[in-house]
Amino acid sequence: MTNSLKLYNTLTRQKETFEPLNPPFVGMYVCGPTVYNDAHIGNARPAVVFDVLYRYLQFLGYKVRYVRNITDVGHLLGETNEGEDRIAKQARLEQLEPMEIVYRYTQRYHEVMDKLQVKRPSIEPTATGHIVEQINIVQQILDNGLAYISEGSVYFDIEKYNQKHPYGELSGRVIDELINNTRNLDGQDAKKSPLDFALWKKAQPEHLMRWQSPWGEGFPGWHIECTVMSTKYLGETFDIHGGGMDLMFPHHECEIAQAKAATNKPPVRYWLHNNMITINGEKMSKSAGNFVTIAELLTGEHPILEQSYSPMTMRFFILQAHYRSTLDFTNFGLQSAQKGYKKIMNALRTIEKMEYSPDEKAEKDEKNETQILQLLENLYKGLNDDLNTALSIGHLFNLVKKINGFYAQPQTLSQISATTFEQLKNTFTIFVRDILGLIEERPDNQEGLIQVLLQEYAEAKNVKNYEKVDTLRNYFKTNGLIIKDTKQGIDWSYDEN
Template sequence: MGATLKIYNTLSRTTEDFKPIHAGHIGMYVCGPTVYNNAHLGNCRTYISFDTIFRYFLHLGYKVRYVRNITDAGHLEGDSDEGDDKFAKKAKLEQVEPMEIVQRFTVDFHKVLEQLNTLPPSIEPTATGHILEQIEMAQKIIDSGFAYEKNGSVYFDVEKFAQKNKYTELSNRNLDELLNNTRELEGQSEKKGRLDFALWIKAKPEHIMRWNSPWGQGFPGWHIECSAMSSKYLGNEFDIHGGGMDLIPTHHTNEIAQNIACHQKQPARYWIHTNMLTVNSQKMSKSLGNSFLPNELFSGNHKLLDKGYSPMTVRFFMLQAHYRSTLDFSNEALQAAEKGYQRLMNAVKLIANLKTSNLSTVNCEVLISSVYEAMNNDFNTPIALANLFDGVRIINSVNDGKESITEKDKQTLQKLFNDFLFDIFGLKEEKNSTSENIDGLMNLILEIRNEAKAKKDFSTSDLIRNKLKEIGFEIKDGKDGTEFSIVN
């Protein structure tokens, strides 16, 4: 465990040793959802990835402040700065208050993430709750000369900023090409340069969400909230900033520019970006119409799904791919994950009752270090999981009497699986039944069945087994008695 944790840093495009700014403490900011719609599975993947990273840090003993925002204001629609904000637009369509939209989808978001067993972040600040901070930051950027006010809106002057700073450091783009891109701006623009972006947007008369500012009534631009809130809660310089890869070229690039213009500091040491969830190798996104909602997946109520998959199956499925790789979503892949997940959980349940002996025929130390080694190598959960499956084989073999372990090794295994599966990977046992009495009930049934078997009354024993199977209980006859498991 003394080994160094390595993290791929988008900023340097290399894998670096991780060293927190303040020993033992980690500040991590992750861009959260825009709550004007239900979060889809692609969004969830990112939050599950960062949840796993968060959990691993906690496991390693770090004190972590994990900040993940809720975007509930601003956030322009389209590339026109004259556009509506998403909340006002949606509200108009549905004839409700913008905050009603925000409330509904925030609640949904929390519910879904809870089903997926993610830990709540330490702080979950909202954009509407930090209007003052955003105004203040915009003003500071104006004062520093990198932003200008025009007709009640405030814009960031990218070209001026880029003269002395590396505007495209994160995206690794060629600035001249960006500037000379032939794409024309729509509508009349108040912007000086084509790359300029809004820090503050003047509200149109019909605009509902609006706040007073030095430049008149308006609402904040999208990028400024993350800059304002990350520096407020984590300081001008903190350890990790994360989000989906699609945020790199615009949102995060602009965020960095704002922070540097305001605080003269690159905000985060390590930038971590998660890759996309794909469907038929195409990015899952709402606009492409190929997105799945978590509830559609859990219930199986979707035209591309044969059946429903439990939240933990989904979480396991995502852990089987590295966070920086795309992950392709399909019925087949989900089915494989479901089986694999069950195999893993079945093995975990066996550990406690494993018989021990004086010597181990297996090497648990090697297993443990291989799992940590995988996680320390840029949070390689698929490798860690593969190694844990070696542990599954060990557990099953011991259970079958084909290998043996000492009491100490047994405890080591128990701790390893508890730590990784439950604490770090955030998996949990899913109860298919609300009844706590099921074990007792089943024991009675199995006793009757065993009596029938003893009398060679196999038609009765088979009837019990088959009927139980139909309602979701699987019977397994072993040397030392009969076990059952609940199947979906």
């Protein structure tokens, strides 16, 4: 049931059956953040999407080495060589050391990702920790004649490279068109062609982050760290490389070029790209004022936010769309996600408490049983089809209906077999918690206190003290819980509003 995972490979533009190079091992690399400011909601998408892929691959039995880098050398701002390093700029603004900036925002990145239940990768390498390796690979590319030194910097020679390997194979670009369409920017005189990109850049005197190299003091180019850190830990050719669509060109294109220039081998077998998040239909940008950080989302402190949203709400919101579609961020969408998420959590609590008791006399409901088994299989079918979490979640809700049905009418539970029930229970909980990574967000209540209050509620109802009943209901409500009165007794669940 679970050995036919298909993934959409940007390189071939089609869905391909995933077969690792060296099973059961899988190497996966995802472009991580540049740690110069707080992570925004756009950063959450690849983190969550590839986290689910990571979890699912592990569930399928693969031994996954997941590498996600931290970029702690600032890339240049602006369009020219005179642009400022963004980490250095932030350091100047906050009057801190660059490494202080890097450390602070790495910590904050970890904090929010932990809240989103994004698992830490197996290795989280930093660019500054791999300067030597970066220098080595630049030298290698120079030795292979596919780079040149100019004014203390080293540039990748696109034209020469293109004679041996097609440049633009990932993004579907043609080199002649690129040349025709490239604007002539200032400060590019050092390059032979405007398409050439820096492998190593000479540091200007005021540049803070600098290292000694065979070509003088400088710092690594924009794309080389990913080439170095992916191939160092995963091998010259590895299985999966993920990242946002916006990185496809030029970043990932350059990664391919660098790796091939150095080793003559294609670095990546499956290229995966997640689509962007828009805000109320518009691109997120600082200038539009709709730039929302994850921290702001969680506190609700942003003009466009009508309320705060919990980490699991955001995670669920992301997973309710397919990763290759754009996802529009709206208050209504988030509110819908919040309700849907809680609905699933309530079903999770329900089924975990549910006990099967066989009843020989019960009439078997084979139709229902077949449907349940089919739905369980559909959960995996969804993920197998290019990680279609949206489809799987749809089936999850169908199962929620089944679970709630059993809860409402316990006698119907014995109409299915014990094994089917166990399968429902196990698969549902594993799928929700371990694969989708959706866990309960408990209010700061203790189960004991809840039980005591429910007891009082039951007593108040018995003596028809409705004033007290209403008070207790309100108390629960203000704590994000609701009291459920069912024929089987009194229970609580998460308030979906």
